[in-house]
Amino acid sequence: MTTKRNARPAVKVGAHVRFRGLKWQVVALSGRDIRLVGPDGGETVLAGYLCADPGFTVIRADAPQAAPKWGLFETAPATARENALAWQRHVREVACGLPGGPGSEGVVREQ
Structure with a gap:
């Protein structure tokens, strides 16, 4: 208060x-x-x-108190959120080989 x-x-x-x-x-x-x-x-x-x-x-x-990760994300500055979302596609591609994440369309790159 x-x-x-x-x-x-x-x-x-x-x-x-x-x-x-x-x-x-x-x-x-x-x-x-x-x-x-x-x-x-x-x-x-x-x-x-x-x-x-x-x-x-x-x-x-x-x-x-402890808040879910999405709650903390929304409190970050707008530029930091934009940068994180820009990297999201790349992180998904590293994790599963597809930029859209598991189950998305496309061909897995050999790299």
Whole structure:
């Protein structure tokens, strides 16, 4: 939570919120999109939709706990994400011989 006097808890990465009757952790923010992880997986919701839920509350906002790898990926700077995705095709090709990954069309290169 914020340390300002009389301030309201903020929805930020690491915050825990109650939404649709379940406890979720905020793992990424992107514009109006909020990425949540709950007991059965994750989903992205619009901030207005989240806040309009009748049971919505910020439970606590503290340091992020362990988050799935995709949640951490979304919090990386845009240029770092672009570089990682550019390398993804090459890594898949090294792993299985096909740029599109296992099961994709094409001919495996001899190298």
